[in-house]
Amino acid sequence: MSPRPFTIVFALYDGMTQLDFTGPHEFLSRTPGAVTLVASRDGGAVKSDRLEFGGTVPLATVSGCDLLCVPGGLSATAVALDRVFIAEIRRLGLGARYVTSVCTGSLILGAAGLLKGKRAACHWAWRELLPLFGAIPQADRVVRDGDIITGGGVTAGMDFALTVLTEIAGADVAQAIQLGLEYDPQPPFHAGSPQSAPPQVLARFQATAAPLIEKRRAQAEEAARLLVGDASTTETDVIL
Amino acid sequence: MSPRPFTIVFALYDGMTQLDFTGPHEFLSRTPGAVTLVASRDGGAVKSDRLEFGGTVPLATVSGCDLLCVPGGLSATAVALDRVFIAEIRRLGLGARYVTSVCTGSLILGAAGLLKGKRAACHWAWRELLPLFGAIPQADRVVRDGDIITGGGVTAGMDFALTVLTEIAGADVAQAIQLGLEYDPQPPFHAGSPQSAPPQVLARFQATAAPLIEKRRAQAEEAARLLVGDASTTETDVIL
Numbered sequence: 001m002s003p004r005p006f007t008i009v010f011a012l013y014d015g016m017t018q019l020d021f022t023g024p025h026e027f028l029s030r031t032p033g034a035v036t037l038v039a040s041r042d043g044g045a046v047k048s049d050r051l052e053f054g055g056t057v058p059l060a061t062v063s064g065c066d067l068l069c070v071p072g073g074l075s076a077t078a079v080a081l082d083r084v085f086i087a088e089i090r091r092l093g094l095g096a097r098y099v100t101s102v103c104t105g106s107l108i109l110g111a112a113g114l115l116k117g118k119r120a121a122c123h124w125a126w127r128e129l130l131p132l133f134g135a136i137p138q139a140d141r142v143v144r145d146g147d148i149i150t151g152g153g154v155t156a157g158m159d160f161a162l163t164v165l166t167e168i169a170g171a172d173v174a175q176a177i178q179l180g181l182e183y184d185p186q187p188p189f190h191a192g193s194p195q196s197a198p199p200q201v202l203a204r205f206q207a208t209a210a211p212l213i214e215k216r217r218a219q220a221e222e223a224a225r226l227l228v229g230d231a232s233t234t235e236t237d238v239i240l
Numbered sequence: 241m242s243p244r245p246f247t248i249v250f251a252l253y254d255g256m257t258q259l260d261f262t263g264p265h266e267f268l269s270r271t272p273g274a275v276t277l278v279a280s281r282d283g284g285a286v287k288s289d290r291l292e293f294g295g296t297v298p299l300a301t302v303s304g305c306d307l308l309c310v311p312g313g314l315s316a317t318a319v320a321l322d323r324v325f326i327a328e329i330r331r332l333g334l335g336a337r338y339v340t341s342v343c344t345g346s347l348i349l350g351a352a353g354l355l356k357g358k359r360a361a362c363h364w365a366w367r368e369l370l371p372l373f374g375a376i377p378q379a380d381r382v383v384r385d386g387d388i389i390t391g392g393g394v395t396a397g398m399d400f401a402l403t404v405l406t407e408i409a410g411a412d413v414a415q416a417i418q419l420g421l422e423y424d425p426q427p428p429f430h431a432g433s434p435q436s437a438p439p440q441v442l443a444r445f446q447a448t449a450a451p452l453i454e455k456r457r458a459q460a461e462e463a464a465r466l467l468v469g470d471a472s473t474t475e476t477d478v479i480l
Binding site for chain 2: 017018019022023025026029036038045049050051052053054055103123124141142152153154155156158159162163166171172174175176178179180181182183184185186187188189190191192193194196197198200201202204205208
């Protein structure tokens with residue numbers, strides 16, 4: 001019997017930011033010899049921020065994977081409260097060789113209890129929510145802590161993917177895929193981080209994000225409470 | 241009656257490279273006040289290289305648009321032979337303020353007769369096919385010739401999108417979207433162009449692409465013949 005091929009699973013959900021998923025997927029699904037699955041809680045269609053994806057498989061039907069990748073999105077903190085989804089993420093994450101995320105996907109990994117004491121990346125505007133889950137936020141585009149590899153906001157998913165490819169397939173394969181996807185970025189502005197963006201641009205973003213901050217923090221705090229509750233139950237189970 | 245909002249149309253097809261579409265879509269669909277439509281020849285589901293998109297509208301039901309964007313893909317030269325698809329691209333392109341493409345999407349614009357005498361970008365490996373359609377290949381990541389704006393291979397779609405956003409919404413909006421998507425690229429290698437890639441990486445890519453070159457050139461030549469045929473018919477119509 002031939003061994004199972006290296007299996008990559010992307011876990012999608014409604015309201016995710018599609019480029020958090022599609023960027024890394026375009027790179028990682030080209031890994032030679034690997035199988036890439038696109039899954040969601042219930043299978044079928046997933047509606048991202050502004051696109052619809054079809055043909056996802058139910059997470060419960062995925063027996064295991066070598067690499068789990070969770071994208072982020074404005075709904076990430078709401079999804080962190082979905083116990084069915086989070087239980088599947090925890091199950092797959094505990095069995096995977098590599099546990100990964102892009103953008104606020106790290107908050108979902110955190111809610112699944114997979115980042116305790118681990119350094120992790122996140123979208124710059126939401127990074128401060130990571131400690132709620134016992135994670136250590138790190139302001140880098142790609143953060144590796146053991147076999148946990150996390151990317152920063154949205155487009156960081158491509159730099160993240162090259163890092164992952166180097167790990168699972170080697171630098172030559174990573175660079176061949178980079179060449180094929182012509183990833184030689186030349187943005188016309190240097191406004192992609194709060195440090196480099198012009199002050200009025202940063203102010204505009206913060207004004208837009210302000211109404212969301214309280215709501216997302218409350219959701220993340222509730223997810224963190226559920227996580228502690230789950231952990232206590234497990235301890236009780238062991239003791240009794 | 242209020243004026244029609246600025247309308248952006250992405251024209252999808254089976255076998256396209258999804259990141260050619262999803263990258264620019266994540267940026268451009270955030271244009272304030274604009275409407276973004278995702279269309280395909282027959283509507284419904286579209287299967288890209290390795291993902292499935294749902295909910296596309298039939299191109300024939302799109303009465304017009306302000307900006308047309310055509311992604312590329314390995315099937316682009318085959319799609320260039322689909323007279324129904326190409327006729328829709330020509331109709332929308334002739335009525336649009338901006339005609340745009342990413343990657344080998346420019347070959348489809350060319351097959352629709354929209355690039356005659358125009359400078360255009362394309363994926364570096366397929367750029368030499370542009371002159372078949374009377375276009376002038378230009379080895380830049382984003383090329384603008386009047387209101388025709390074309391991007392290079394795949395990930396160039398994000399630099400392309402920022403250029404388009406600056407044109408249609410202004411530099412402040414473009415930079416705010418860049419900040420929100422954290423587009424501050426830091427690829428771990430500089431292998432994204434044939435000039436920067438290590439020789440063995442370039443050789444690996446070329447060996448993989450070699451079997452495709454003859455087939456794609458033959459398809460593009462046939463599409464160019466059909467284009468000349470269409471043009472002759474039009475001229476005859478005018479004379480008679």
